[in-house]
Amino acid sequence: xxxxxxxxxxxxxxxxxxxxxxxxxxxxxxxxxxxxxxxxxxxxxxxxxxxxxxxxxxxxxxxxxxxxxxxxxxxxxxxxxxxxxxxxxxxxxxxxxxxxxxxxxxxxxxxxxxxxxxxxxxxxxxxxxxxxxxxxxxxxxxxxxxxxxxxxxxxxxxxxxxxxxxxxxxxxxxxxxxxxxxxxxxxxxxxxxxxxxxxxxxxxxxxxxxxxxxxxxxxxxxxxxxxxxxxxxxxxxxxxxxxxxxxxxxxxxxxxxxxxxxxxxxxxxxxxxxxxxxxxxxxxxxxxxxxxxxxxxxxxxxxxxxxxxxxxxxx
Amino acid sequence: xxxxxxxxxxxxxxxxxxxxxxxxxxxxxxxxxxxxxxxxxxxxxxxxxxxxxxxxxxxxxxxxxxxxxxxxxxxxxxxxxxxxxxxxxxxxxxxxxxxxxxxxxxxxxxxxxxxxxxxxxxxxxxxxxxxxxxxxxxxxxxxxxxxxxxxxxxxxxxxxxxxxxxxxxxxxxxxxxxxxxxxxxxxxxxxxxxxxxxxxxxxxxx
Ligand SMILES: Cc1cc2nc3c(=O)[nH]c(=O)nc-3n(C[C@H](O)[C@H](O)[C@H](O)COP(=O)(O)OP(=O)(O)OC[C@H]3O[C@@H](n4cnc5c(N)ncnc54)[C@H](O)[C@@H]3O)c2cc1C
Ligand code: SF4
Ligand code: FES
Ligand code: FES
Numbered sequence: 001x002x003x004x005x006x007x008x009x010x011x012x013x014x015x016x017x018x019x020x021x022x023x024x025x026x027x028x029x030x031x032x033x034x035x036x037x038x039x040x041x042x043x044x045x046x047x048x049x050x051x052x053x054x055x056x057x058x059x060x061x062x063x064x065x066x067x068x069x070x071x072x073x074x075x076x077x078x079x080x081x082x083x084x085x086x087x088x089x090x091x092x093x094x095x096x097x098x099x100x101x102x103x104x105x106x107x108x109x110x111x112x113x114x115x116x117x118x119x120x121x122x123x124x125x126x127x128x129x130x131x132x133x134x135x136x137x138x139x140x141x142x143x144x145x146x147x148x149x150x151x152x153x154x155x156x157x158x159x160x161x162x163x164x165x166x167x168x169x170x171x172x173x174x175x176x177x178x179x180x181x182x183x184x185x186x187x188x189x190x191x192x193x194x195x196x197x198x199x200x201x202x203x204x205x206x207x208x209x210x211x212x213x214x215x216x217x218x219x220x221x222x223x224x225x226x227x228x229x230x231x232x233x234x235x236x237x238x239x240x241x242x243x244x245x246x247x248x249x250x251x252x253x254x255x256x257x258x259x260x261x262x263x264x265x266x267x268x269x270x271x272x273x274x275x276x277x278x279x280x281x282x283x284x285x286x287x288x289x290x291x292x293x294x295x296x297x298x299x300x301x302x303x304x305x306x307x308x309x310x311x312x313x314x315x
Numbered sequence: 316x317x318x319x320x321x322x323x324x325x326x327x328x329x330x331x332x333x334x335x336x337x338x339x340x341x342x343x344x345x346x347x348x349x350x351x352x353x354x355x356x357x358x359x360x361x362x363x364x365x366x367x368x369x370x371x372x373x374x375x376x377x378x379x380x381x382x383x384x385x386x387x388x389x390x391x392x393x394x395x396x397x398x399x400x401x402x403x404x405x406x407x408x409x410x411x412x413x414x415x416x417x418x419x420x421x422x423x424x425x426x427x428x429x430x431x432x433x434x435x436x437x438x439x440x441x442x443x444x445x446x447x448x449x450x451x452x453x454x455x456x457x458x459x460x461x462x463x464x465x466x467x468x469x470x471x472x473x474x475x476x477x478x479x480x481x482x483x484x485x486x487x488x489x490x491x492x493x494x495x496x497x498x499x500x501x502x503x504x505x506x507x508x509x510x511x512x513x514x515x516x517x518x519x520x521x
Contacts, residue, residue, distance in 0.1 A: 006356060006373040006419055032415045035376070036396050048373070050420055076409075080475045085483040096478040100500020101470065102463065103397055105409045106416065236478065236499035 001038050008050045012179055012214050015051050019210030020181030022047040027212060029072060030106035032099075033115040040125060042116075042132055056214055059083070065220035068177075071110035071213045075165065076101070078109060087221035090245050093228035094168035100237050110213035113166055113176070113193070116204065117159040117263075118239050120144060130156045131201040138201075146294040147241060151262040153290055157201030161194055161264050162239050168228055170265035171245040171257035175217045181210040187217075194264030201263075224249035225313040229305055230259070242298050244305050248275055248313040256306075258285065261298065276314075278307035360424045362387070363431025373419045378402045380418035381428055389429035389458045393502070400501035403459035403466070404428050410466030412500075429458035432465065440521060441465050444514035452505035460501045464515050467497045471519075489519040 005022075009015035019025050024046035028034055037043040056070035059081050067083060078084060079095035099107060121127045121139035128137035140148055140158055148158045169190050176188045194205050207213070230243040243259035254275045257267040271284035282303035289299060353372035360367060362385060369384055378395075381387045381404070393401030395414045402414040405427040433439030438446070441461050451457040471487050479496045480487060487493060494515050495508075503511070 001374045003353060003372070003374060005354065006417075008422070028417075028420070030415075031417060031420065032397055032412070035415050035417065039395065048417075052420060076470075076475060080473075085476065089483050092476065092483055093478075096476060096480070100397075100400065101467065101497050102400060102403055102410050102412045102500045103415075105466075106411050236496050 002041060002044045002046075004045055004048050006048045006050065008052075009054050012051075012054050012056060012212055013183060015049050015054055016179050016181045016183070016210060016212045018049045019212070022049075025049055025210070027051045027110075029108040029111040030074070030103075031111075032103050032107050033111060037116065040123065042123065042125065051212070062217060066218045069109050069216045069218070071108060071215055073109050075099070075104040075107040075109070075112060078165075079104070088168075088172060088218060089226035090171055090228050090247060091165070091168040091218075093226070094164040094230075094243075094245055097228060097230040097240075097243070098164040109165075109216055112163050113169075113213065113216070114205065114207075115163055118162045119148060119159040122159065131159060131197075134200075134202045144294070145292050147239070147260070148292075148295055149262050150289045150291045150295055150298050151266050151286065152196040152264070153262075154197045154199065154201070156199055157197035157263070158292075159197065159201065159263055160260055161204070161262070162259075163265075164228065164230060164240065164243060164259060166190070166194070167243055167257050167259040167265040168245040169216060169218075170267050171247060171255040172218050172222070173255075174219075176213060177215040177217060178207065178211045178213050180208060180212075185214070190216075190265070191267070197263050204263075222247050222249075222255060224254055227309060227312065229309050231301060231305055242301050242305060244302075244309055246309050246313070248310070256281065256285070258302065261286075261302070276310050278303050278310055281306055356419050358419045358422050360418075360421045360426055362426045363428060369418065371418055373417060375418045376414050377404070377406075377416045377418045377421055377426070378413035381413060381426070384418075387428050387430050390462075391455055391458060393456065393459075398502070399456070399459075400463055401456050401459040403463045403501065405462055405466060408466075408469065410463050427462070429461055432461065439465070440518050441514065444517045445511070448510045448514040448517065449507075450510040450514040451503075451507050456501060456503045456505075456507075460498070460503065460507075460511055463498060463501045464511065464518070467494060468515065468519055470497065489516070491516070 026045035028048045028050050057072040058070050060068045062068050075095050079092045085092050121129045122131050127139040130138050149160045174190045176193050179185050225248045228245050230240045232238040240260040245257045247255040253272045257265050268285045271281045274280040355370040356373050357370050381390050391401035393399035397412045397415045402412055403410050404413045406424050433442045441464050476483050477496050479492045494512050
């Protein structure tokens with residue numbers, strides 16, 4: 001690990017100001033992704049700003065009837081919250097399908113959104129990777145790409161975003177709140193938070209350098225059967241091959257967002273008018289898919305998983 | 316409390332600095348690379364009920380601080396990347412992977428390792444149950460398994476749901492399915508899984 005200096009911030013404003021003051025700095029929350037990558041020298045921050053003591057660890061009801069989740073709320077606590085279990089089951093389920101109990105006890109809401117891809121070549125510093133080293137090439141294109149993206153890819157990168165939580169938040173139309181180093185605040189609809197790789201796969205999100213996430217807000221609950229279905233190589237403690245976050249009302253349009261397909265949670269609203277028809281929905285969601293021989297299995301897997309989820313909702 | 320933590324404050328500080336100089340940090344610096352000079356930082360925490368103060372390189376993981384600086388070698392390093400659970404300890408009563416946490420992030424925290432759960436003379440019920448049910452072979456994963464198992468039963472009692480919950484609103488109950496799911500972050504190369512579940516089941520009934 002490269003050496004770095006370290007400080008503890010006491011307030012969100014202090015953390016953002018510290019980021020502006022110190023070039024090459026990064027926030028550290030649970031540390032479960034950042035430290036993993038720092039040990040491999042994939043991330044090499046010169047300065048760490050520990051945000052674990054800035055507050056932002058509460059879940060509050062909003063005037064609009066939704067929930068405001070502090071950036072530092074741990075994944076375990078978010079999944080366990082009574083209101084989340086009752087009104088946003090898809091989010092609780094997505095969180096509980098991710099990582100392990102130990103990791104969820106540390107992982108935070110903001111850190112989970114900002115976790116980096118699990119593409120094997122991003123992790124292998126002996127291989128070219130445009131996300132890790134812009135312009136170096138993409139070893140995944142001609143390599144082991146079974147679990148990489150089929151939607152929204154580019155010639156530069158076919159990585160997926162690995163978060164389960166983010167997929168549920170996309171289905172729920174969450175909003176990400178931030179504070180910038182100059183103290184100004186802004187919000188992003190979750191749809192505009194993560195980016196597609198395009199020509200700049202090294203940039204995962206639309207956050208500016210030094211911009212601190214303060215909260216994620218959920219709008220008031222949507223009615224319907226809620227579930228998160230994650231298909232993976234083992235029954236627990238594995239990343240998704242594909243996943244579906246679903247809110248399925250008795251009648252009418254629902255919500256569907258997908259993990260394991262793209263560089264961001266994937267959602268095609270037009271498909272949500274055909275709830276119940278797995279074939280139609282899958283065809284609309286996967287229009288324009290670009291597969292490799294290794295990951296083409298994701299296309300039928302999406303349809304079959306939808307068929308199962310729609311079946312459960314009816315039962 | 317055994318003798319393992321029987322070090323004076325001065326001894327801890329001296330030993331800490333020496334261990335940094337001798338052992339390097341993180342382990343996987345490329346060969347031939349000159350180690351960068353470390354700026355040491357103070358951190359104080361309570362480990363197994365005793366206050367400790369260290370001056371350490373901020374790169375030091377909680378796991379390395381426990382093992383190399385405090386000589387509490389019960390917690391094991393399997394992968395050093397959050398994938399195996401051998402390093403599981405309890406912080407503020409909650410289980411975490413000590414390999415993916417910096418020691419300096421634990422200022423003021425209460426850390427419990429396998430050495431603090433019980434002593435050879437007075438085992439923690441989970442330790443005793445692991446012995447009784449032969450819940451290990453080589454034993455390398457065992458300290459992490461035991462700390463995790465203690466954390467799991469607390470989480471179930473506190474109403475934390477799991478991936479295998481039928482209805483999220485129901486209070487979770489101890490069952491084989493629940494324990495298997497919740498223990499999935501602890502890998503056992505020897506495959507002692509079924510005996511681990513037996514040990515946990517016994518403790519949960521006590
Ligand atoms: C073995 C293993 C298995 C896993 N399996 C899964 C899985 O199945 N599904 C899944 O979804 N995830 C999985 N994860 C990933 C895990 O969910 C993430 O590591 C975790 O959510 C990251 O949160 P953190 O708080 O620890 O982030 P950190 O590591 O602290 O930070 C991550 C990034 O976020 C930035 N950051 C943190 N907080 C803020 C803030 N408030 N504002 C701005 N930037 C911030 C940091 O600078 C850093 O770049 C797994 C991880 C491991 C190690
Ligand atoms: S897919 Fe993206 S992350 Fe993976 S090697 Fe190619 S550029 Fe790197
Ligand atoms: S050593 Fe920490 S999880 Fe493997
Ligand atoms: S007892 Fe050998 S690894 Fe678990």
